[in-house]
């Protein structure tokens with residue numbers, strides 16, 4: 001493990017771009033790990049993947065809770081944050097060179113409604129006149145799964161990630177497969193819009209008992225957390241069953257819904273889709289991923305498991 005080293009904290013877009021260009025001029029590959037902070041081992045695994053992606057490499061971790069990916073009914077206001085704790089964790093890795101932590105990435109404009117809420121609108125839909133109005137959409141991939149219940153989510157993600165790419169100008173960007181649809185959408189966006197950036201998808205990091213690590217887990221009570229283990233357990237059971245020949249998707253989905261519901265979860269969706277296209281399938285006979293979103297108390301959790309019955 002590398003010796004602890006405190007990263008440089010950069011809050012200004014122009015300073016960030018200038019920093020990246022200096023590092024590139026020194027011959028370094030720039031790798032970025034976009035996050036919303038409140039870091040855990042899942043995030044640190046993305047940093048390890050960034051460190052392994054090139055040599056010499058300069059690693060930038062972004063910490064920015066992007067308002068435009070939250071609908072007004074969602075949890076922007078309660079999203080956990082602990083910048084000092086994050087900085088300590090990043091320092092302890094010894095490999096992070098810079099943290100990009102901008103106060104705001106959007107031009108708010110002078111629209112009266114946005115100004116009335118201090119410009120701090122949770123969804124930028126209302127920004128009008130001279131405010132932000134340009135959006136990146138990955139039209140088909142954004143529709144299903146999380147896109148069905150989070151209407152502005154992927155538009156906000158694709159847009160803010162494009163902005164981060166334009167500011168940081170990375171060669172490599174690392175995303176977690178925990179947010180499977182998000183990872184696939186970013187891959188498609190980079191391909192379609194000719195961003196010269198290699199996207200690395202990094203495996204899900206779990207707690208010892210199987211729960212996928214997530215910043216939002218902090219909001220689970222002890223009982224909710226125990227019940228939420230039914231997500232990873234039902235996914236592992238489904239995979240074991242599929243590898244033994246139980247490949248009927250309707251049956252598999254019904255079983256997962258039943259397990260989650262019986263343990264007190266409220267299911268948002270359970271879907272079995274092709275890994276790259278995210279098109280739903282009826283039978284598992286190629287590379288698929290089972291994706292789940294479910295509420296435990298006030299916390300919406302997502303998880304997934306990849307299955308390839310041919311391998």
Ligand SMILES: Nc1ncnc2c1ncn2[C@@H]1O[C@H](COP(=O)(O)OP(=O)(O)OP(=O)(O)O)[C@@H](O)[C@H]1O
Nearest residue numbers: 035036037042175176178179204205213214215216
């Ligand atoms: N358990 C995990 N394993 C691997 N990658 C992860 C894990 N949790 C988050 N990531 C990845 O970290 C990046 C930043 O995610 P984010 O900051 O939203 O954290 P998060 O834990 O997913 O938070 P939440 O799900 O509560 O929004 C994303 O690419 C995400 O997929």
Ligand SMILES: CC(C)(CO)[C@@H](O)C(=O)[O-]
Nearest residue numbers: 034035036066157160179
């Ligand atoms: C990619 C991201 C940093 C964009 O805000 C966010 O959606 C996340 O943390 O997964």
Ligand code: BAL
Nearest residue numbers: 036069070153179182
């Ligand atoms: N990890 C994805 C960020 C979000 O849920 O808003």
